[in-house]
Structures are given as C-alpha cells and as structure tokens.
Amino acid sequence: MEDLDLKNIIEDIEYLASEKNSRMILNILVGNYPADVAQILGNLSEENEKYVFGLLDADTASDVIVELDDVSREKLVSELQHERISEIVDEMESDDATDLVAELPDEIAEKVLDAIDEEGSEEVKELLQHEEDTAGGIMALEYVSMPEETTVDEAIEEIRAKAEDVPEVYNVYVVDKEGMLVGFLPLKNLIVAQASQKLKDVLIADVISVPTEMDQEEVANIFRRYNLVSIPVVDELGRLVGRITVDDIVEVIEEEASEDMQKMAGIADEEEIRETSVFKISFGRLPWLLVGFVGQLIAALVLFQFEASLKDIFLAIFFIPMMMAMGGNSGIQAATIVVRGIALGELSPDDTFKRLSREIRVSLVNGMVCGLLLFGIIAIFYNPSFGLVLALSMLAVIINASILGASIPLILRRVGVDPAIAAGPLITTFNDIIGLAIYLGLVTASLQYI
Structure with missing residues (x-):
C-alpha cells in the first residue's frame, strides 16, 4: 500500500470512527490484506483502533491480530472480553493461537481454552508445553502426513479433505506404523507420480528435520542454508509432531535481528517502537x-x-x-x-x-x-x-x-x-x-x- 493512500485511508477512518459509521469503515477495509489493515489500525488513536477492530468478523480479526506489533496487540487484547478472544482464537492456526493465548493472563487463558472447540484447545495446550523460542514453540500442528503404504491417489484425496485445515501444503510427510518420519514427498512429485504407486516407493528418504527443543535461531539458519519453505519437527524418538513454515521463520529472523540490535545498543529487554511507558x-x-x-x-x-x-x-x-x-x-x-x-x-x-x-x-x-x-x-x-x-x-x-x-x-x-x-x-x-x-x-x- 502506497504511503499516500495509507495516510488518506487513516484520515478517513479516523473521521468515520469518530462518527461511528461502521458500514463505510468496513467498505474501506474490505479486500485489503491483513497486514495493511493491521498497519492502518496501528496508526489510529487507541479509542478508534479498539472500535474499528471490534467491527471485524472473527475470521478477519484472527488474521489481522497476528500482524499487529506486540505493544498494539497487548493493549488491544487486554480490553477484549474473553468471549471475543475465544472467537478469534478459534479461527487461528495452532501456532498463532498458542502465541496469543500465551500472552493472556492465566485466568483469561483458562476461560479461552475452555470456550474454544476441544480439538483446538488440546492443540494449544500441547504447544504451550514447549519453550517459546524453540522449534516446538513455533511449530504448527496443521500438516499433511500419510502412512508409507498409502497410494498416490489416496494421498491426493487426503490433501483435498484437509485443504481447509491446512492452508499451505508444500510437502506430504511419510510416516511408518509407529509415526516415525521416514521421508517426504514434494507436492510436485506427488502430482506427477502414478496414481497406483505407494508413497514408500516414491518418497525422498533424505529428509531434513529438527527436534522440538532446537533453538528457533538454529532452525532459521537451517532454512537459510537449505533454502527450505517448510521443515518437519520430530520428538526425541523421531516421531513427526509438527511442521514449521517459512512465514514463521521470517518472523523469527525479524525478531532475532531486532533483539540483537537492541542488545548491541545496550538495551536489556525487548523494547517496542510503540511502547508508551x-x-x-x-x-x-x-x-x-x-x-x-x-x-x-x-x-x-x-x-x-x-x-x-x-x-x-x-x-x-x-x-x-x-x-x-x-x-x-x-x-x-x-x-x-x-x-x-x-x-x-x-x-x-x-x-x-x-x-x-x-x-x-x-x-x-x-x-x-x-x-x-x-x-x-x-x-x-x-x-x-x-x-x-x-x-x-x-x-x-x-x-x-x-x-x-x-x-x-x-x-x-x-x-x-x-x-x-x-x-x-x-x-x-x-x-x-x-x-x-x-x-x-x-x-x-x-x-x-x-
């Protein structure tokens, strides 16, 4: 979004928010990328930011809230009712939902986990067990894995069935009967393979994976070294437990770079540009x-x-x-x-x-x-x-x-x-x-x- 357009939109929305003209605000925001909407919200006054965010449906709000800087998100979430937070968390992917719940006070977090669907609640609780700055802390539980005896045709059908739950499919991970990761199959390889072939006959056995306890900075270095777009995460026994995608790594790189710059400047704790205290x-x-x-x-x-x-x-x-x-x-x-x-x-x-x-x-x-x-x-x-x-x-x-x-x-x-x-x-x-x-x-x- 051009700076001039952004400035004009912010001025328009500030005025419309003061007039409580919700219909016009939503007309302006519709069709914008979540990152652009987050940028607009971040430049509004606190009162108008809260009002405009409240107009967003849960699905849109879940995409926008992860794009906000930490300070803006913390202030915004602190003023939301736990019912509204639950609606938003319910629409988020497991890794993003975990990050948001981890920032909540314990009492609110417990209410949110009780309010969302059981499967999502269990996933968040599972991810919360890992340290925040590790592979387990940034991985998502939405991925496609198949037993090695599965045929190519069956695998493609399974991908179609999981399309709504797994937004981006880069690779199909292949596991044995014990859930141990034995290989992977890039989507392109899967499409060109014969429908009757079994995955164990066409998989790539030389799979790069990371353990759950690996530091996120080391994970980012592996992505950079091998030009990866996703990587499977395994437990201490080698069982597949999650995956990390490149969008998560971009956030890690930005976070680590900011942290290093602040430390090099002698700033002990993370300081956000929008911090007002x-x-x-x-x-x-x-x-x-x-x-x-x-x-x-x-x-x-x-x-x-x-x-x-x-x-x-x-x-x-x-x-x-x-x-x-x-x-x-x-x-x-x-x-x-x-x-x-x-x-x-x-x-x-x-x-x-x-x-x-x-x-x-x-x-x-x-x-x-x-x-x-x-x-x-x-x-x-x-x-x-x-x-x-x-x-x-x-x-x-x-x-x-x-x-x-x-x-x-x-x-x-x-x-x-x-x-x-x-x-x-x-x-x-x-x-x-x-x-x-x-x-x-x-x-x-x-x-x-x-």
Missing part, C-alpha cells in the same frame, strides 16, 4: 548505561593519574576524543562481524584463532594508514616527534580495540552468554579505559623526546 523504556536501557557510567568513572581516574603529563604537553588533551572514537569504531566493526558470524552459524569454535589473527592483521593495516595520516598532519603543522607519538598511539589503540571487539563475543559465547551484548557499551567501555591508558602511557613515556 517511559518507566518501562527507562528500566530496559538503564542497566548498560550504568555499566558505561562506571566505565567512564574509571576512565576519569586514568586521566587523573596522568595529570602531570597532560600539564607538560597540554596539546595531548585535544587528541583524546580522536583516540577514543577511532578505537570505539574499530572495536564495533570487529564485534559486528563476529556477532553476525555467530548468529548465522558461520563461525565455529575452531575458527577462533583464525578470526583473531585476521582481525589483528586488518587492524594493523588500518592503524598504520590512520597513524601515517595523523603523523603527516602533525609533522607539517606542529612537531614530527609529537606526530610520531600520536601515530604509534593510534596504531596501538586500533589494534587493541579490534582484538577486544573480536575476542569478547567469542569469550561470551564460550561461557554461555549471548554475544550480541558485547557490541554495545561493554566493548566501548573497555576500549575507552584501555585505549586511554595506552595513549597517555605512550605520551608520558615520550615526554623527554617531544
């Missing part, structure tokens, strides 16, 4: 700001220790921001590459020494280039000796920052801490303290030559 936002950001605060106090103590040197060559003070900035940028560059490599599964523990070695070589080249530029400028306009000290300091600071930036995420991963947190205030703080000590130490040691 100042205190909630503040409490999410303060922890790492306090780490930076303590780090800068230590940096101030380092400055104090070199007070005499700074009095002897006052000009050195003016280059402190440059040293800190160059070190910080170099550290963040190295950390970003390492964190990305870890997140995408491209960096194994055996690559640690190779990665550090590469970062040292890169920082050596960058440090020499920046140092030579700084030396040339200072040598021409002030003093070659002081220019040499600055150049050596720049080289040492950049090398130190790059090593810290590359090694800290690797160390954190080894001790079981998310490496993404290393690319924010943690590395910046260490760089400031150690970089400052390196710079002022070299200046102090070279005073008699400057």
Whole structure:
C-alpha cells in the first residue's frame, strides 16, 4: 500500500470512527490484506483502533491480530472480553493461537481454552508445553502426513479433505506404523507420480528435520542454508509432531535481528517502537548505561593519574576524543562481524584463532594508514616527534580495540552468554579505559623526546 493512500485511508477512518459509521469503515477495509489493515489500525488513536477492530468478523480479526506489533496487540487484547478472544482464537492456526493465548493472563487463558472447540484447545495446550523460542514453540500442528503404504491417489484425496485445515501444503510427510518420519514427498512429485504407486516407493528418504527443543535461531539458519519453505519437527524418538513454515521463520529472523540490535545498543529487554511507558523504556536501557557510567568513572581516574603529563604537553588533551572514537569504531566493526558470524552459524569454535589473527592483521593495516595520516598532519603543522607519538598511539589503540571487539563475543559465547551484548557499551567501555591508558602511557613515556 502506497504511503499516500495509507495516510488518506487513516484520515478517513479516523473521521468515520469518530462518527461511528461502521458500514463505510468496513467498505474501506474490505479486500485489503491483513497486514495493511493491521498497519492502518496501528496508526489510529487507541479509542478508534479498539472500535474499528471490534467491527471485524472473527475470521478477519484472527488474521489481522497476528500482524499487529506486540505493544498494539497487548493493549488491544487486554480490553477484549474473553468471549471475543475465544472467537478469534478459534479461527487461528495452532501456532498463532498458542502465541496469543500465551500472552493472556492465566485466568483469561483458562476461560479461552475452555470456550474454544476441544480439538483446538488440546492443540494449544500441547504447544504451550514447549519453550517459546524453540522449534516446538513455533511449530504448527496443521500438516499433511500419510502412512508409507498409502497410494498416490489416496494421498491426493487426503490433501483435498484437509485443504481447509491446512492452508499451505508444500510437502506430504511419510510416516511408518509407529509415526516415525521416514521421508517426504514434494507436492510436485506427488502430482506427477502414478496414481497406483505407494508413497514408500516414491518418497525422498533424505529428509531434513529438527527436534522440538532446537533453538528457533538454529532452525532459521537451517532454512537459510537449505533454502527450505517448510521443515518437519520430530520428538526425541523421531516421531513427526509438527511442521514449521517459512512465514514463521521470517518472523523469527525479524525478531532475532531486532533483539540483537537492541542488545548491541545496550538495551536489556525487548523494547517496542510503540511502547508508551517511559518507566518501562527507562528500566530496559538503564542497566548498560550504568555499566558505561562506571566505565567512564574509571576512565576519569586514568586521566587523573596522568595529570602531570597532560600539564607538560597540554596539546595531548585535544587528541583524546580522536583516540577514543577511532578505537570505539574499530572495536564495533570487529564485534559486528563476529556477532553476525555467530548468529548465522558461520563461525565455529575452531575458527577462533583464525578470526583473531585476521582481525589483528586488518587492524594493523588500518592503524598504520590512520597513524601515517595523523603523523603527516602533525609533522607539517606542529612537531614530527609529537606526530610520531600520536601515530604509534593510534596504531596501538586500533589494534587493541579490534582484538577486544573480536575476542569478547567469542569469550561470551564460550561461557554461555549471548554475544550480541558485547557490541554495545561493554566493548566501548573497555576500549575507552584501555585505549586511554595506552595513549597517555605512550605520551608520558615520550615526554623527554617531544
């Protein structure tokens, strides 16, 4: 939807909602994609958002509510009666229904599960047993599986019978008598096979599957590596229990990327762009700001220790921001590459020494280039000796920052801490303290030559 069209629609609906003109609002919304309707709702005032959402039938509302951002959905759901929530959950696929029920207060969730149909309730309860960020937590129970003795013609008939319950069929999963996954059959292969052939004779045995306890980020990496559109999920015995589709993985990738960006910025908890609570936002950001605060106090103590040197060559003070900035940028560059490599599964523990070695070589080249530029400028306009000290300091600071930036995420991963947190205030703080000590130490040691 074009931005101009969206703006006009939002203005029209705001006016119509204030006039309680439900017929015209529904005429405008009909035919729009759920994602577009969710975007429109997200830009309305809270009162009008609630009113317009209340006009949607349960089927449409179930598609729209999953497209809303977390904050908007949480506020909207908190004001709905449990009967209305039950109607919406009843229309949702099992994985989406589970996500919504998991966000509800226990008392409301229990009422909703009692109100929806028994089969759907059991499915949601089954999925709620899995950890939220695992394959079991994001899988759906709507899939097509057949015994290996089934014929191709029977399989096609079964797909037709399940068409309403399973919206997208990419593969037919083949199981044995114990429900163990033995293979799969892409829809195209099924269509071109002979009607009388049995699935066990035409299946692809080399099936890629994931266990229920696998982390969702690892699942996303498998999708990316093998260009999958869906993947079966199996329990500890290898029995088929669900499937994950690519639309779920797109959400996982977005969620993980946002989470990593927030951690790299020093935001402890997930913060939504539409969050309005100042205190909630503040409490999410303060922890790492306090780490930076303590780090800068230590940096101030380092400055104090070199007070005499700074009095002897006052000009050195003016280059402190440059040293800190160059070190910080170099550290963040190295950390970003390492964190990305870890997140995408491209960096194994055996690559640690190779990665550090590469970062040292890169920082050596960058440090020499920046140092030579700084030396040339200072040598021409002030003093070659002081220019040499600055150049050596720049080289040492950049090398130190790059090593810290590359090694800290690797160390954190080894001790079981998310490496993404290393690319924010943690590395910046260490760089400031150690970089400052390196710079002022070299200046102090070279005073008699400057």
